[in-house]
Amino acid sequence: MIKNQYSTGIVILLAGVVILLGKLGVFSFIGSVFWPLFVLIPGVLLHVLYFGRLLPAAVLIPGGMLSVYALLFLFCNVFGWDNMKYLWPFFIFGIAVGLYEYHLFDLSRPRTAFTVAAATAIIAAVCLAFVLLWSWGIYLIAIALVVTGGWMMIGRRARW
Known part of the structure; x- marks a missing residue:
């Protein structure tokens, strides 16, 4: 009792x-x-289950995607969600990571998975470059104009 x-x-x-x-x-x-840990934990769990030889290599595709997305969400939680306007191409990059892991660890080394992963990574990089140039591009143009004008002024005086 x-x-x-x-x-x-x-x-x-x-x-x-x-x-x-x-x-x-x-x-x-x-x-x-x-809360992003609820996205990261399944991604890590899929990796653990694959490397524990319990699931096939195809689970690395969603595992890689979930891991990248969870890290993106954690970053935005810490540094602010306004950064998502610059970081959205990482959603595309997550697909590339998952496909590349599948290509890397599958025994047959599927060439199509590598090709699609590389193409997707390039698309993500181009999108990220456009986003950064669109938002910071005017500053880069202004700096380039200042440097070019200054170089032209100093270069002329050095010749006299």
Whole structure:
């Protein structure tokens, strides 16, 4: 009877602590900051299951994609979601990572997977370059004009 009372006391105590932590906002804070782990954990789990020889290499495609997306979400959680306007090409890059892992670790080394992964990575890089040039391009043009004008002025004086 005492043992049963002790176990019931532990359950009631834990229920009270959980309710108290919930009312203090601990769980909402943890959920708002660490929710990308719910995307990362399945990605890592798929890798573990493949390398544990429990699943075929095809699971590395979604595993790689989920891992890249979770890291992107973690970055945006820490540094702000306004960065997504620059980082959206990483969604395309996630596909390239998954396909490249599949090509790398599948025994048949499918050439198509490598070709599509390379093409997708190039598309992601081009999109990222356009995004950065579109947002920062005017600054690069201004700097290039200042440097060119300064070089032309200094170059002329050195010749006299």
